[in-house]
Amino acid sequence: MRRRLKVLSVLILVWTFPATAQENQPELVIANPNAMFIQQQRALPPLEVIERGDDLYQVNCRLCHGPDLRGGDQGGPNLLRSDVVLVDIAGEAIGEVIVQGQGSMPTFNNFSNEDIAAVAGYIHAIKATSEGQGSTPPVDLELDILVGDAAAGERYFNQECSSCHSVTGDLSGISSRISDAYILQNTWVAGGRRQSGRGGVQTTATVSTQSGETLVGRLLRYDDFFISLRTEDGTYRSFTRRGDSPRVELDDPLYRHRELWAELTDSTIHDVTAYLETIK
Ligand code: HEC
Numbered sequence: 001m002r003r004r005l006k007v008l009s010v011l012i013l014v015w016t017f018p019a020t021a022q023e024n025q026p027e028l029v030i031a032n033p034n035a036m037f038i039q040q041q042r043a044l045p046p047l048e049v050i051e052r053g054d055d056l057y058q059v060n061c062r063l064c065h066g067p068d069l070r071g072g073d074q075g076g077p078n079l080l081r082s083d084v085v086l087v088d089i090a091g092e093a094i095g096e097v098i099v100q101g102q103g104s105m106p107t108f109n110n111f112s113n114e115d116i117a118a119v120a121g122y123i124h125a126i127k128a129t130s131e132g133q134g135s136t137p138p139v140d141l142e143l144d145i146l147v148g149d150a151a152a153g154e155r156y157f158n159q160e161c162s163s164c165h166s167v168t169g170d171l172s173g174i175s176s177r178i179s180d181a182y183i184l185q186n187t188w189v190a191g192g193r194r195q196s197g198r199g200g201v202q203t204t205a206t207v208s209t210q211s212g213e214t215l216v217g218r219l220l221r222y223d224d225f226f227i228s229l230r231t232e233d234g235t236y237r238s239f240t241r242r243g244d245s246p247r248v249e250l251d252d253p254l255y256r257h258r259e260l261w262a263e264l265t266d267s268t269i270h271d272v273t274a275y276l277e278t279i280k
């Protein structure tokens with residue numbers, strides 16, 4: 001409800017008082033006033049910016065938000081229906097989510113303002129061209145995955161991955177096992193095809209309460225105010241968190257992969273994928 005109100009008030013501001021908008025509040029430029037929806041009326045950034053946003057989206061967002069923005073394998077919501085996208089003009093609202101994260105969405109603190117504007121421009125371009133038709137967006141969504149430098153990827157692998165993996169051990173034959181380059185890329189970036197949940201890699205939580213009780217179990221949900229876990233005997237336990245109480249320690253085998261989300265650049269991603277592609 002509060003979000004609805006916010007959406008309404010921002011839309012009203014944009015529609016009726018563009019001249020009084022604050023200085024740092026970007027203005028919506030209408031290029032196509034006869035279109036049915038505001039998303040279709042807006043002026044889009046230049047094609048090269050949209051293309052850059054496309055590239056960033058495919059690498060950083062597609063796995064969770066899907067190839068056509070309607071939601072993906074890793075549980076991101078449909079961005080075509082997102083209020084945040086609706087109120088966003090030039091990346092200021094989308095950028096807040098990218099930089100700060102939201103819920104289980106990781107933070108991308110390596111995104112520059114240009115990156116944010118490009119990804120936002122791409123999302124708006126898809127929305128502008130697909131809304132109302134329900135068809136697949138016409139912007140070319142295919143990314144040529146195998147554009148990297150395998151030798152550079154190997155150097156990166158030896159530095160950043162070999163403490164946990166080996167291409168003659170656990171990752172031997174990885175590109176035969178996962179022959180689609182796009183899935184291979186998503187798999188190594190995410191740390192597996194099923195990150196969590198049934199059959200996936202799980203995070204263990206140790207919770208120590210003030211009364212001296214210690215519980216160990218599989219982490220179910222965790223945020224600033226709440227933690228829930230399932231202990232080995234199958235009992236569900238949950239706690240409200242206030243600051244440091246109860247004390248929580250997490251053992252997340254994929255912690256490095258979660259950090260990588262934020263650290264990896266496009267070229268590193270392409271290089272490592274090109275290298276792994278040679279591991280038949
Ligand atoms: C690991 C999965 C994951 C990745 C990667 C990811 N997201 Fe998200 N995103 C989510 C989830 C889950 C939510 C919903 C969070 C919540 O509100 O609980 C979300 C929410 C959002 C929202 C807000 C939607 C709304 O209306 O509240 C935007 C905008 C968004 N993501 C954009 C992006 C962009 C752009 C990228 C790439 C730079 C990205 N996301 C990468 C999972 C992801």
Ligand code: HEC
Binds near residue numbers: 161162170
């Ligand atoms: C701190 C340890 C650690 C580091 C560093 C690390 N990973 Fe992982 N990785 C894991 C764990 C844990 C898993 C999940 C293992 C499993 O599913 O058995 C995983 C899973 C994977 C998988 C999926 C394996 C499969 O068989 O499906 C790939 C591929 C992968 N990592 C590649 C990489 C690459 C490439 C790097 C470096 C950029 C890297 N990892 C860095 C710990 C790490």
